[in-house]
Amino acid sequence: MHEELKKAIYEAVKAQQKDCGCDFSIPGVELEHPKDMRYGDISTNVAMKIGKLQRKDPMAIAENLVKQLDPGLVRMTQRRIEKVEAVKPGFINFYFSSDYYQKKVQEIISAGKKFADSNIGEGKKTQVEFLSANPTGPAHLGNARGGFYGDVLANTFQKFGFKVEREYYVNDGGGQVIKLAKSILAEAEIIPGDERVYSGVYIKKWVDENRAFIEENKDDQQKIGYKAAWDVMNDYIKPSIEKMHIKFDEFFSEKTLLESGAVEKTIDELKKKKLTYKKDQALWLKTTEFGDDQDRVLVKSDGMYAYIAPDIAYHYNKFGERKFDHVVDVFGTDHHGYVKRLLTATAALGYPGQLDIRLLQLVRLIQKGKELRMSKRAGTAVTFDELLDLIGTKDASDVARFFFLSRDLDTHMDFDLDLAKDTSEKNPVYYVKYASARINGILRNATIDYSKPNLGLIKKPAEIDLIKKLIELPEIVEQVASDKKYPVHKFAYYITEVAEKFHKFYHDYRVVSDDAELTKARLALVAATKNVLEITGEDILGINIPERM
RNA sequence: GUCCCUGUAGUUCAGUGGAUAGAACGUCGGCUUGCGGAGCCGAAGGCCAGAGGUUCGAAUCCUCUCAGGGACGCCA
Numbered sequence: 296m297h298e299e300l301k302k303a304i305y306e307a308v309k310a311q312q313k314d315c316g317c318d319f320s321i322p323g324v325e326l327e328h329p330k331d332m333r334y335g336d337i338s339t340n341v342a343m344k345i346g347k348l349q350r351k352d353p354m355a356i357a358e359n360l361v362k363q364l365d366p367g368l369v370r371m372t373q374r375r376i377e378k379v380e381a382v383k384p385g386f387i388n389f390y391f392s393s394d395y396y397q398k399k400v401q402e403i404i405s406a407g408k409k410f411a412d413s414n415i416g417e418g419k420k421t422q423v424e425f426l427s428a429n430p431t432g433p434a435h436l437g438n439a440r441g442g443f444y445g446d447v448l449a450n451t452f453q454k455f456g457f458k459v460e461r462e463y464y465v466n467d468g469g470g471q472v473i474k475l476a477k478s479i480l481a482e483a484e485i486i487p488g489d490e491r492v493y494s495g496v497y498i499k500k501w502v503d504e505n506r507a508f509i510e511e512n513k514d515d516q517q518k519i520g521y522k523a524a525w526d527v528m529n530d531y532i533k534p535s536i537e538k539m540h541i542k543f544d545e546f547f548s549e550k551t552l553l554e555s556g557a558v559e560k561t562i563d564e565l566k567k568k569k570l571t572y573k574k575d576q577a578l579w580l581k582t583t584e585f586g587d588d589q590d591r592v593l594v595k596s597d598g599m600y601a602y603i604a605p606d607i608a609y610h611y612n613k614f615g616e617r618k619f620d621h622v623v624d625v626f627g628t629d630h631h632g633y634v635k636r637l638l639t640a641t642a643a644l645g646y647p648g649q650l651d652i653r654l655l656q657l658v659r660l661i662q663k664g665k666e667l668r669m670s671k672r673a674g675t676a677v678t679f680d681e682l683l684d685l686i687g688t689k690d691a692s693d694v695a696r697f698f699f700l701s702r703d704l705d706t707h708m709d710f711d712l713d714l715a716k717d718t719s720e721k722n723p724v725y726y727v728k729y730a731s732a733r734i735n736g737i738l739r740n741a742t743i744d745y746s747k748p749n750l751g752l753i754k755k756p757a758e759i760d761l762i763k764k765l766i767e768l769p770e771i772v773e774q775v776a777s778d779k780k781y782p783v784h785k786f787a788y789y790i791t792e793v794a795e796k797f798h799k800f801y802h803d804y805r806v807v808s809d810d811a812e813l814t815k816a817r818l819a820l821v822a823a824t825k826n827v828l829e830i831t832g833e834d835i836l837g838i839n840i841p842e843r844m
Numbered sequence: 845g846u847c848c849c850u851g852u853a854g855u856u857c858a859g860u861g862g863a864u865a866g867a868a869c870g871u872c873g874g875c876u877u878g879c880g881g882a883g884c885c886g887a888a889g890g891c892c893a894g895a896g897g898u899u900c901g902a903a904u905c906c907u908c909u910c911a912g913g914g915a916c917g918c919c920a
Contacts, residue, residue, distance in 0.1 A: 470920035595918040802884045
């Protein structure tokens with residue numbers, strides 16, 4: 296429909312160009328949904344763009360275009376467009392007939408859970424790597440924010456038609472593990488206390504439970520750290536991930552990667568491409584050739600790998616070995632200095648433009664107006680599990696998920712704990728859930744078969760409004776998946792709007808009335824709303840959309 | 845010093861270069877005797893941090909200034 300329309304407009308522009316004998320390159324036709332209903336269902340600003348190119352009055356151009364457009368449109372779109380008009384500065388607005396929307400109700404129901412599915416992604420092999428909290432302590436709020444984000448992004452990609460894998464990178468092989476081991480040995484009073492990096496009850500507990508093991512292996516920090524790291528993974532992080540309702544396809548071990556010789560192989564590959572050089576006894580990678588501000592060290596002068604080396608190897612593994620076409624990494628803001636070198640290194644490996652990195656800004660937890668600091672190193676870290684306890688409701692995980700997902704990843708968000716729990720009844724999550732409960736209540740009690748509704752009876756403003764909202768979903772999936780910023784928070788706003796439109800419709804009209812035909816039609820609309828609410832809520836946002844409260 | 849992010853209602857935040865800048869919470873005032881009253885409607889509340897610029901048109905793009913958050917390594 297939109298494509299047809301674009302084409303028609305384009306043709307009209309071309310015809311007009313011919314008439315006046317003007318020479319200008321025709322701008323791309325862009326369609327948009329006007330914010331205000333009074334401006335129609337679709338509008339375009341081509342006339343203003345042309346006006347700019349030709350230095351002519353855009354309004355006159357728009358009026359001419361409308362004249363050109365009219366007869367062709369009626370034929371082509373099967374009278375779905377009722378009215379076309381040129382307006383003030385030079386917009387051209389199109390008004391759809393209600394017939395167009397009425398038919399959509401049946402389409403939504405028939406499509407079922409596939410309503411928002413698209414094949415634009417063409418099965419591109421895509422990886423989303425996210426959360427990846429260091430296994431040196433429980434998952435904190437930043438991890439949760441990135442976790443929810445990555446999960447929803449992966450869901451979106453799936454709907455868009457990518458073949459998606461979700462991955463967690465476990466730093467079980469590098470210096471973090473040594474730091475963890477040192478913290479443990481310090482706690483066990485085997486080495487001095489000032490070597491401690493991490494502290495917390497989980498370390499004390501682990502030391503208590505593993506005294507003999509620690510004693511036996513006190514000279515092998517790698518071994519202690521590795522075991523402790525995986526115990527932290529299994530006892531703290533994975534249970535939190537489960538509470539977040541996130542499923543990973545792969546927990547990718549850094550240690551396994553290192554032991555496979557991947558780092559050597561990657562460095563050889565880079566040497567072969569003549570992208571390395573020796574200086575001051577260290578091996579450097581020419582990342583500046585790909586836009587970095589300085590070259591980066593791969594192998595330090597003492598012969599050890601620099602931190603970045605295993606990560607380049609990891610990305611070589613993603614693209615070179617596992618053949619992902621597209622990878623999105625979701626990192627905390629503390630990795631920001633690191634984005635450029637990873638992007639440039641990936642380009643150096645021969646995969647420019649295939650890696651996207653999204654950074655999440657910090658989360659501040661606000662309680663009674665003041666901030667609770669979160670830092671793993673100070674013993675005062677606020678963990679995800681603690682957040683759930685602090686919220687305290689049975690839907691706490693959904694509330695947390697929705698709160699985090701309601702903010703653009705770029706905002707430094709304040710998580711207002713008092714609001715999250717005290718006003719939970721007015722929380723958007725509950726607003727949405729309640730809409731679902733209402734919908735299911737209505738459908739549960741319906742005694743009439745509404746499988747063949749006369750949808751022509753759906754014509755009240757609140758009804759058409761609701762349908763308009765429902766059919767936006769596929770567009771939003773496309774927007775989120777195509778925009779490099781991957782603005783997943785749009786879904787949180789969208790689902791609230793769907794709930795709002797439904798509540799308004801419900802408030803204005805009775806679904807079940809004496810008029811059997813009207814009842815059928817409205818039940819169908821309710822069923823369509825249920826479908827969209829469930830796809831957006833459960834399949835994309837990952838929150839529970841209940842049938843009853 | 846360099847880099848990243850942010851600055852929009854009292855608060856937390858939306859806002860694809862377009863038409864009267866929106867929502868939630870908070871405040872104030874109404875409606876709804878109900879197919880689920882966890883709903884609906886209205887009001888008050890804005891120099892979109894500031895100054896320049898680009899444009900027919902800027903909260904949005906560019907430059908500078910100010911303010912806040914975060915990060916800089918042959919640490920990991």
